[in-house]
Amino acid sequence: MQLRHLALTSRAVAGEPGRRAKTALLADCLRELGPAEAPSAVALLSGESHRLRTGIGPASLRDLPPPAAEPSLGVRETEQALEAIAAVHGAGAQTERRRLLGGLFERATDVEQAFLRAVLVGDLRQGALDAVVADAVARAAGVPAAAVRRALMFRGSARAVASAALTGGRPALDAFRLEVGRPVRPMLAASAPDVGSALDRIGPAALEWKLDGIRVQVHRDGRDVAVFTRSLDDITARVPEVVEAALALPLGAAVLDGEAIALGPDGRPRPFQDTAARTASRQDPDRLRAEVPLNAYFFDLLHRDGEDLVDHPGRERWSALAESVPSDLRVARSDAADREQALAFFRDTLALGHEGVLAKDPAAPYAAGRRGAGWIKVKPRHTLDLVVLAAEWGSGRRRGFLSNLHLGARAAGEPGLGPWVMLGKTFKGLTDETLAGQTTELLAREVERDAYTVRVRPELVVEIAFDGVQRSPRYPAGLALRFARVVRYRPDKSAAEADTVATVREIAAAEGL
Numbered sequence: 001m002q003l004r005h006l007a008l009t010s011r012a013v014a015g016e017p018g019r020r021a022k023t024a025l026l027a028d029c030l031r032e033l034g035p036a037e038a039p040s041a042v043a044l045l046s047g048e049s050h051r052l053r054t055g056i057g058p059a060s061l062r063d064l065p066p067p068a069a070e071p072s073l074g075v076r077e078t079e080q081a082l083e084a085i086a087a088v089h090g091a092g093a094q095t096e097r098r099r100l101l102g103g104l105f106e107r108a109t110d111v112e113q114a115f116l117r118a119v120l121v122g123d124l125r126q127g128a129l130d131a132v133v134a135d136a137v138a139r140a141a142g143v144p145a146a147a148v149r150r151a152l153m154f155r156g157s158a159r160a161v162a163s164a165a166l167t168g169g170r171p172a173l174d175a176f177r178l179e180v181g182r183p184v185r186p187m188l189a190a191s192a193p194d195v196g197s198a199l200d201r202i203g204p205a206a207l208e209w210k211l212d213g214i215r216v217q218v219h220r221d222g223r224d225v226a227v228f229t230r231s232l233d234d235i236t237a238r239v240p241e242v243v244e245a246a247l248a249l250p251l252g253a254a255v256l257d258g259e260a261i262a263l264g265p266d267g268r269p270r271p272f273q274d275t276a277a278r279t280a281s282r283q284d285p286d287r288l289r290a291e292v293p294l295n296a297y298f299f300d301l302l303h304r305d306g307e308d309l310v311d312h313p314g315r316e317r318w319s320a321l322a323e324s325v326p327s328d329l330r331v332a333r334s335d336a337a338d339r340e341q342a343l344a345f346f347r348d349t350l351a352l353g354h355e356g357v358l359a360k361d362p363a364a365p366y367a368a369g370r371r372g373a374g375w376i377k378v379k380p381r382h383t384l385d386l387v388v389l390a391a392e393w394g395s396g397r398r399r400g401f402l403s404n405l406h407l408g409a410r411a412a413g414e415p416g417l418g419p420w421v422m423l424g425k426t427f428k429g430l431t432d433e434t435l436a437g438q439t440t441e442l443l444a445r446e447v448e449r450d451a452y453t454v455r456v457r458p459e460l461v462v463e464i465a466f467d468g469v470q471r472s473p474r475y476p477a478g479l480a481l482r483f484a485r486v487v488r489y490r491p492d493k494s495a496a497e498a499d500t501v502a503t504v505r506e507i508a509a510a511e512g513l
Contacts, residue, residue: 027136133158147173301325
């Protein structure tokens with residue numbers, strides 16, 4: 001099939017507000033492509049091709065050949081071209097990448113070029129990320145969506161799962177299992193405005209400290225240890241303390257979920273930026289650990305010495321964790337017998353400097369990759385992870401910097417709202433360093449501007465604190481944030497993980513709006 005057909009399908013999906021309609025369009029396209037080419041389409045549509053290390057950024061897409069008059073590119077051929085670009089390394093790599101990129105674009109029509117640009121910078125606006133693509137694969141293959149999601153949880157690659165579903169059906173999907181050494185998509189937490197609301201949704205719950213660190217998934221097989229981030233990047237070489245903690249455990253094989261965090265001499269958490277900078281640095285880890293030592297804390301055990309635990313209830317996984325990991329390496333947990341006990345644990349957690357608590361359902365299995373009802377996070381103030389949609393030029397001492405941020409939440413299928421819903425603006429909480437950094441990052445994502453505002457691709461996630469929600473006819477959802485201010489940018493999160501309008505409505509309802 002020609003790439004043009006896939007590009008036009010993507011455009012049609014972007015115009016559909018409802019998830020069912022999006023899924024149907026994608027499923028029809030995958031059926032037409034067939035098992036040979038559909039996995040390539042899934043890789044392009046799901047964002048998997050964007051995650052290839054192509055080295056192609058917005059600057060590389062400015063001076064490219066004009067579009068071809070007639071389509072000639074195939075779908076699989078296009079994916080192979082991107083894989084070839086990603087494989088280029090060493091001296092002269094930039095020149096060779098530009099040559100290959102130019103050759104690809106000179107064969108692409110106008111609609112295909114627009115599609116390729118969006119794929120390369122992760123700006124496909126059709127909402128066809130893993131969740132929607134997984135449902136489309138299930139529909140095209142005639143298998144349960146839950147089976148596709150489960151396979152995707154273990155394998156991580158939408159392309160590989162699509163190939164299995166379309167060629168081998170349910171048996172091929174059921175063959176995917178947890179593999180020690182291959183990262184599992186992490187279980188995610190929904191949000192609640194307060195501890196009481198979390199308990200209302202879960203019922204009897206276990207409460208844990210919510211640490212303001214870096215999520216780590218640790219795989220141990222004998223003396224071999226691998227450490228992965230929330231986004232499944234391998235950071236083993238950067239975190240020797242985490243490796244040493246895993247090797248000290250009385251286990252032969254294990255998969256652990258936890259946090260790496262930098263603590264001060266008093267045992268209180270250091271600023272998140274210290275932990276983030278430490279785990280992101282590729283400098284000598286022995287020197288860095290002397291300056292900013294890391295502590296590992298584990299809260300879940302997904303595999304232990306040949307036994308997979310992901311389908312076990314939380315209480316059984318936690319019991320296995322307690323048997324295998326000493327208390328000084330475990331996140332503190334307390335059973336919430338009643339609301340007073342839960343509130344006391346919440347207050348004690350905050351007093352220790354941690355950012356909040358997680359309420360967890362003891363009966364819930366480990367639902368990797370999904371933000372379900374099994375885990376709910378509660379912070380002492382309202383915070384949301386939102387996406388920057390645009391920014392306005394500053395004045396006074398901020399002249400020359402992009403300052404006032406336009407903040408958006410995911411519409412998540414609410415009809416008539418589009419993919420992103422603006423909730424307000426803020427210029428508060430920005431240090432001089434943040435101003436300079438965000439100006440650089442936002443300009444790299446510019447899509448259009450006028451005299452005052454630069455509109456950008458919705459990619460940067462920023463954590464926003466606010467005092468409450470108010471009604472506002474000015475914004476599409478009829479709601480706006482009160483006294484919003486920037487807490488920090490979240491480079492560890494993708495736009496697909498930003499909070500939804502539904503969460504904002506829940507906060508508004510709790511406040512009586």
